[in-house]
Amino acid sequence: xxxxxxxxxxxxxxxxxxxxxxxxxxxxxxxxxxxxxxxxxxxxxxxxxxxxxxxxxxxxxxxxxxxxxxxxxxxxxxxxxxxxxxxxxxxxxxxxxxxxxxxxxxxxxxxxxxxxxxxxxxxxxxxxxxxxxxxxxxxxxxxxxxxxxxxxxxxxxxxxxxxxxxxxxxxxxxxxxxxxxxxxxxxxxxxxxxxxxxxxxxxxxxxxxxxxxxxxxxxxxxxxxxxxxxxxxxxxxxxxxxxxxxxxxxxxxxxxxxxxxxxxxxxxxxxxxxxxxxx
Numbered sequence: 342x343x344x345x346x347x348x349x350x351x352x353x354x355x356x357x358x359x360x361x362x363x364x365x366x367x368x369x370x371x372x373x374x375x376x377x378x379x380x381x382x383x384x385x386x387x388x389x390x391x392x393x394x395x396x397x398x399x400x401x402x403x404x405x406x407x408x409x410x411x412x413x414x415x416x417x418x419x420x421x422x423x424x425x426x427x428x429x430x431x432x433x434x435x436x437x438x439x440x441x442x443x444x445x446x447x448x449x450x451x452x453x454x455x456x457x458x459x460x461x462x463x464x465x466x467x468x469x470x471x472x473x474x475x476x477x478x479x480x481x482x483x484x485x486x487x488x489x490x491x492x493x494x495x496x497x498x499x500x501x502x503x504x505x506x507x508x509x510x511x512x513x514x515x516x517x518x519x520x521x522x523x524x525x526x527x528x529x530x531x532x533x534x535x536x537x538x539x540x541x542x543x544x545x546x547x548x549x550x551x552x553x554x555x556x557x558x559x560x561x562x563x564x565x566x567x568x569x570x571x572x573x574x575x576x577x578x579x580x581x582x583x584x585x586x587x588x589x590x591x592x593x594x595x596x597x598x599x600x601x602x603x604x605x606x607x608x609x610x611x612x613x614x615x616x617x618x619x620x
Contacts, residue, residue, distance in 0.1 A: 364393045366469055367591040371400035371478065371561025372581030374443065375419045376409040382418035385582045388602045389425045394590070397426070397434050398464065400561045400579060401441025401478025408443075430457035437464050441562065442480035465555075469595035472556040474575070475549070479562035482545040543578075547571035559589060566599045 374380045408414065430436050436458045440447040450460045464476040542563055550558035557575035566580030566587040577597060580587030587601045 362391055362393055365590040366394065366593045367396045367398070367466065368392060368394040369398040369400050369559055369579040369589040370582065371579050372402040372564055372583065373422070374402055374405040374583050375422060376405045376414055378414055379583045380419065381582050381586055382416065382422050384586050384602055384604065386418060386421050386425055387604060388588065394434060397429060397436045398476055399436065399438045400476060400559065401439050402443040402561065403438065405443045406446055427456050437461055439464060439476060439478050441478035466559070468591060469593060474557040474559050475553065475555045476559045479542065479546055479560035482542060482549065543576055544571060547574040547576045550574050566601065568597055568599055
């Protein structure tokens, strides 16, 4: 396994404002949470405009049914994300939707296709080099979601509140000329219980893949982008589009990379920054 590569590729869009597109063999994105104020739909839409793929996996929590039940929130940008994905289908991208816990209603449509998008509970992806990867959202390996949903819902309320604080905080940072920074990510990574939970989750997901004979696993759910080896299994988490603004991609050579899309909103085309971590 190659070491994590934190090199930054700075692309000046003044040279070619919207002309460039990168194509990959496969793209995985999850935890978009359309239907919530915390969803970074504009940045995701910008990412999708600049990245195409033969296959696109939507790895759960794409639409946040929990939030929409409490209060309807749906902006034009959220609608534009849906339309952009459907356009990719029409242009030949094979799109698979893996149901998560926030969009668990999709599980009643497993095996069906809507607008060319296949609905599944899990998928098996064959890498360019022949390795088999299990693709799941990951909520079925979260004991809180499985056995204490009421506690998960309370946690979701608290998470929503932190994200609201985060929006105000970053509004002030933007006024001062600073880049986006995630308060909720900082709190999660500084809290021992949260770190322990994420570690146990990663180990449980990797163990499931290994016991079923897969060489790797790709998931979402915990909003922590990661590529690493766990007991001989390649564990990948594609992150989210609330905090990390990240996607997992597979090149045509079979290399896996996490892309963190730190570009400013589309109204500002001065520059974009793409941090690639490879394995």
